[in-house]
Amino acid sequence: MQLIDLKGILNLTQSPLYNNLVTRSTGRAVRSRVEEELEKIDEAQLAVIDFGQVNCLDFSCADEIVAKLLLAHGTGRYFLLRGVSGAHMEAIEAVLDRHGLATVAEDRSGEVQLLGPINEIARKAFGMVMKNGSAREQDLLESLDYSPDSVKEALDELCTRRLIFLASASYQPLTSI
Amino acid sequence: MTRVVEIPTSFDDQTFDQFAKNFGEPGDEKLLFDAHAANWATPYGLTGILVAGQVLRDSGAEKPLFTIPNDRNVSGYWSRLGFFDFAEEFFELHGKVPKVIPKNKQDVLLEITPIREVDDVHEVVRKIQERAVAILTHELKLDSTSTMGFAMALSEACQNIVEHSGTSGWVSVQSYNWKKRLGRKIVLIAVSDSGMGFRESLEPSLAKHHGDRWGDGPALEAALMQAVSRFRDPGRGQGLQGIRRYLNRWDGKMSVRSGTSRLTISPDWDSDDPRLDNLAKFPGSQIQMIIPEQLETSKGSK
Numbered sequence: 001m002q003l004i005d006l007k008g009i010l011n012l013t014q015s016p017l018y019n020n021l022v023t024r025s026t027g028r029a030v031r032s033r034v035e036e037e038l039e040k041i042d043e044a045q046l047a048v049i050d051f052g053q054v055n056c057l058d059f060s061c062a063d064e065i066v067a068k069l070l071l072a073h074g075t076g077r078y079f080l081l082r083g084v085s086g087a088h089m090e091a092i093e094a095v096l097d098r099h100g101l102a103t104v105a106e107d108r109s110g111e112v113q114l115l116g117p118i119n120e121i122a123r124k125a126f127g128m129v130m131k132n133g134s135a136r137e138q139d140l141l142e143s144l145d146y147s148p149d150s151v152k153e154a155l156d157e158l159c160t161r162r163l164i165f166l167a168s169a170s171y172q173p174l175t176s177i
Numbered sequence: 178m179t180r181v182v183e184i185p186t187s188f189d190d191q192t193f194d195q196f197a198k199n200f201g202e203p204g205d206e207k208l209l210f211d212a213h214a215a216n217w218a219t220p221y222g223l224t225g226i227l228v229a230g231q232v233l234r235d236s237g238a239e240k241p242l243f244t245i246p247n248d249r250n251v252s253g254y255w256s257r258l259g260f261f262d263f264a265e266e267f268f269e270l271h272g273k274v275p276k277v278i279p280k281n282k283q284d285v286l287l288e289i290t291p292i293r294e295v296d297d298v299h300e301v302v303r304k305i306q307e308r309a310v311a312i313l314t315h316e317l318k319l320d321s322t323s324t325m326g327f328a329m330a331l332s333e334a335c336q337n338i339v340e341h342s343g344t345s346g347w348v349s350v351q352s353y354n355w356k357k358r359l360g361r362k363i364v365l366i367a368v369s370d371s372g373m374g375f376r377e378s379l380e381p382s383l384a385k386h387h388g389d390r391w392g393d394g395p396a397l398e399a400a401l402m403q404a405v406s407r408f409r410d411p412g413r414g415q416g417l418q419g420i421r422r423y424l425n426r427w428d429g430k431m432s433v434r435s436g437t438s439r440l441t442i443s444p445d446w447d448s449d450d451p452r453l454d455n456l457a458k459f460p461g462s463q464i465q466m467i468i469p470e471q472l473e474t475s476k477g478s479k
Contacts, residue, residue, distance in 0.1 A: 020302045022332040023295045024340060056302055056328040059419040060336060063412035087325030091419070098415060 001177060002041045003082075006065070007053030009033045020056040027064025034069060043077055046177040052083025052108070062091040063098075070101045078162050080174050081105040081115075089115065104163055104174050112175060114163060121146050122154035125171075126163060134170040179242070182229075184212035188222030190432060190465050196222070198457035200229050208233065208241035210268060215246040220349035221465045223260045224289060224369035227347050230267025231371045232460045235344075245272030253278065258349060259288035286312065286364065287350035298335045301348055302328045309364070312352055316362050318471040319427060326423045327364075327468065333416035334368040334464050341407070342372025342461060359446055361470040371461040374435040375400050378407050393436035394454045401433060401440055420466065429468040434459065444469075 007019055013029040021027065034049065041047055049069075051057070070079065084092065084105045093115050096102060102116030114126045124144055129135045137155065141148050155171060158164045164171050182199045185192035210226065233241055243264060246252045253275045255261060261274045286309045290301055306328055313324045331348070338346035348368045355363050376396040383399055384391045399405040401421065406414035417433075421442060424431050432441040432449065437456045441449040446469070 014299060015296075018299050018303065020299060020306070020328065020332075022302050022329075023298050023336045025295050026299070055306065056325050056332065058329045058332040058336075059415040060333065063415060067412055085325070086322040087329070090322075090326065091329060094415060094419060094422070095412065098412060 001046045001048055002037070003048045003050055004034055004037050005050045005053070006030060006034075007050075009037075010054070019053060020058075021054050021061040021065065022056060022058045024060035024064055027061035030061070031065050031068055034065065035072075038073065038077065044177075046078045046080055046174055048080045048082050050082045051085070051088055054083075054088070057088045057091045059091050059094055062088075063095040066092050066103065067095040067099045067101060070096075070103060071099065074101065074103075074162060075160065076162075078165070078174050078177055079103055080112075083108055089113075102161055102163060106175075112173065118157075118163075119154065121150050122158050125151065125154050126158055129158075129164050129171045130173050134172045134176070136170050140171070179207045179209050182208050182210045182241075184210060184215050184218075184226065185222070186214050186216050188215060188218040188225075190219070190221050190434075193222065193225055193434065193459075193463070194456050196225060196229075197459035200457075200459065202458065203233060203236075203238060205238075207239050210241055210243045213244040213247050213272070216248055216251055218251070218255065219365060220258065220289065220351050220367035221365070221369070221463065223255065223258060224347040224349055224367050225459070225463060227260070227263055227267065227289070228369050228371045228459075228461055228463070230264065231345075234267050235371070240267070240269050243268035243270050245270060245274060247272075249275060257288075258285055258351070259290070263289060263291065263347070283308065283312065284352050285350075286352055287348065289347055289349045291345055292335045292338045292348055292368075292370075293345040295336070295339055298332055298339065301335055302332050305331055305350060309350065313364065313468075316352065316470065317364060317468060319468070323423075323427060326427075330420045330423045330466060331366060333420055334366065334466070337416065337462070337464075338368065338370045338372065341378050342370040344370060344372040344461075346370025346372070346461070355469075359469060361472075363467050363469045366464075366466040366468075368464040369461065374460070374462050375433075376436050379405060382407055392454070393438035394440070394452055397433055397435055397438055397440040398452070401431075401442070424466060424468065427468050427471065429466060431467075432465050433462060434464075435462040 009030050096116035102118045105115050106112050144151050185195050256275045256277050310324050313319045350366050352364045376393045379396045404414035404418045428444045430447050437458050439453045443449050
């Protein structure tokens with residue numbers, strides 16, 4: 001797991017006084033630094049993007065940082081957004097909706113949530129994996145009240161979008177990387 | 178010859194068109210902005226005057242004259258809002274500019290502030306968080322998440338200037354007690370620039386599609402209702418949508434004037450026309466957002 005502190009990056013790119021991720025050009029500059037950090041991290045590692053010290057996040061910055069990171073690296077890397085506030089979530093969900101993207105976020109109370117337009121089956125499957133710490137396909141097929149094909153499709157989607165991963169024949173949450 | 182541009186005695190979004198009409202499309206004549214009889218002006222009106230001054234300065238016109246309001250309370254308030262600090266750059270001021278006397282009552286949440294570059298937007302967001310959180314949460318009864326949304330809305334409106342106008346602009350935030358009009362307190366945000374406006378910004382991508390119907394009104398609708406941006410990047414155009422969502426949730430009102438049209442998104446408590454066309458032409462774009470004090474029954478329920 002590698003922590004990428006957005007407040008620290010913001011202060012390097014803008015001013016040490018700022019703790020708001022606002023404006024598109026700020027978002028671009030911050031994303032560029034985040035990508036430099038990502039180059040140092042193995043793709044199999046979890047990149048934890050830390051919003052904990054960030055006050056305000058506007059839509060433009062959410063688009064530049066979260067959406068564009070996922071568009072460029074979302075199928076090749078594992079991302080977890082940490083320290084996300086309710087207000088951050090609003091901006092992040094709006095940009096994820098706009099691009100049809102999804103990501104995993106941990107709010108400030110430590111609760112892990114799936115953000116973005118994800119269908120109900122995949123959302124429930126994700127919830128079960130999170131709740132149990134891991135889940136075998138057979139357990140999910142038995143527990144979820146949907147056709148086996150649709151459950152398998154949902155699990156494939158979650159894995160392809162790197163929202164969970166498959167290890168030792170079990171689906172695992174990103175937090176166990 | 179000097180032409181008089183009368184400042185409406187009560188100058189807000191409702192009388193702005195009177196001002197735009199008076200301003201007209203200046204030629205070579207010298208202008209006198211006459212505010213001597215003014216008895217009331219909102220940040221929307223005052224930033225509009227600065228835009229007019231900026232346009233004249235940028236066009237190389239002779240520095241216009243400006244008569245300061247006779248009423249000391251009025252000119253005192255304009256001073257407190259920082260209006261004269263910038264007006265003196267564009268106008269030859271006539272009359273006494275009152276010294277700023279700090280008031281205990283913090284009705285001016287953000288003095289008139291120029292937006293020229295990205296750092297100005299950061300500074301505005303930082304200041305508003307320092308000053309406005311207490312008023313938003315205690316007086317307007319918004320929750321803490323919504324105060325962050327307020328900063329977000331302000332940021333998006335201000336960066337529209339940096340990203341799209343092609344020039345600089347102004348922002349100001351003021352709280353009012355609208356006892357008669359609404360029976361509630363409100364916060365008013367005014368953001369104004371003298372730039373290219375929505376029609377010119379979107380013309381390359383939309384004018385052909387609209388054909389003869391193209392104009393300021395359709396441009397405003399495309400930007401506000403359909404999140405269309407002049408950039409091809411599909412992530413663009415979300416700022417105004419985000420502002421709309423925020424205002425809708427908190428029963429707020431938004432109006433955007435550009436060129437000869439004004440589009441208004443009204444809550445139930447307001448009955449403004451949704452769209453007005455064929456108004457007097459005025460440069461750039463003028464945005465006004467109003468967030469009212471929350472009633473216990475409607476608080477964030479949308």
